[in-house]
Amino acid sequence: MESKQMRRIGVFTSGGDAPGMNAAVRSVVRTALHMGIECVGIRRGYYGLINCDIIPLDFESVSGISRQGGTMLYSARSEEFYQPKGREKAVSTCKLLGIDGLVGIGGDGTFRGLLELSKLGVSVVGIPGTIDNDISCSTYTIGFDTACNTAQDSIDKLRDTMQSHERCSVVEVMGRHAGHLALYVGVACGATAVVIPEQDINYEHDLMEPIRRARLNGRTHFMVIVAEGVEGGAYHVAEEIRNTTALDTRVTILGHVQRGGSPSSRDRVTATHMGYEAVELLAKGMTNRVICLQGDQYVNYDIAEALAMRKSLDPQTYTVMRALTGMEQVKLKEELL
């Protein structure tokens, strides 16, 4: 940790967007102004940092953005930033503009980028923003709650028509490497079964049996939630169900709709707290930290330490999901936990 007086900081959003990122930006700007620090917005993540795509941000310019989905600073991925030359250009932008510290809002990749910048002498703090809730150091990431609510709303609507036509619905939700979203949504929607990448799933035992049990209990429509990271995705799962049970099985991919929408209270409030904490750390002269939520406490970790952590599925939710769907004890893949 080094001590550097903050006069001007930059804030950017990077990687996949998440509802609540705007509330974090607003909080960073207003907290900075409150502490007598100037703030600039860097648009399009690391791409914007390399290409000096910046906008001044004052009290008024972030007014009313908390309730808006997406990110007013745009988000992007930058291939150039993976190269040392690209990162040198990013550092040059900081020097040119007199940016003493950076707050980056995004996922693991964004934090890896921040770590590289801190090695080049830039003070950095990360805020976890991703609908996947897959940042190991934090029990919660900005956007997860809104995405769960969006998926739940769509699935409830889908259920109405599935019920009328006595069909089996296989719904794919986001989660390339983690099943947090699928698991929560499965519990929230009373799914027949949930298929997530962390499971070592046996289709006959873990999927067909819960469907049969539901049918024996009088059910004529079924809802199966699949995380996109499951091998073969929802189409493969639907094919297995169709071949084994002959049920009229339909696939729905919820897709990017899960990333949008006005953020929930939980996301707005969490983002606001995290934005405040991030600026406070920079103002104290701290760097290379990521803001995390542990239970109801906001804490921070060294970025390298945070990236080395592993996060398992919430065991209580997993147990409840199994009990209520009638799924047997499914072995979880060690390497994904």
Ligand code: ATP
């Ligand atoms: P999401 O959870 O949506 O994937 P993310 O922040 O993990 O969000 P990435 O695409 O992985 O998204 O990373 C965003 C950007 O961060 C990349 O486009 C790249 O510019 C930078 N980045 C990622 N990993 C590294 C790395 N190892 N070194 C330097 N920069 C990186």
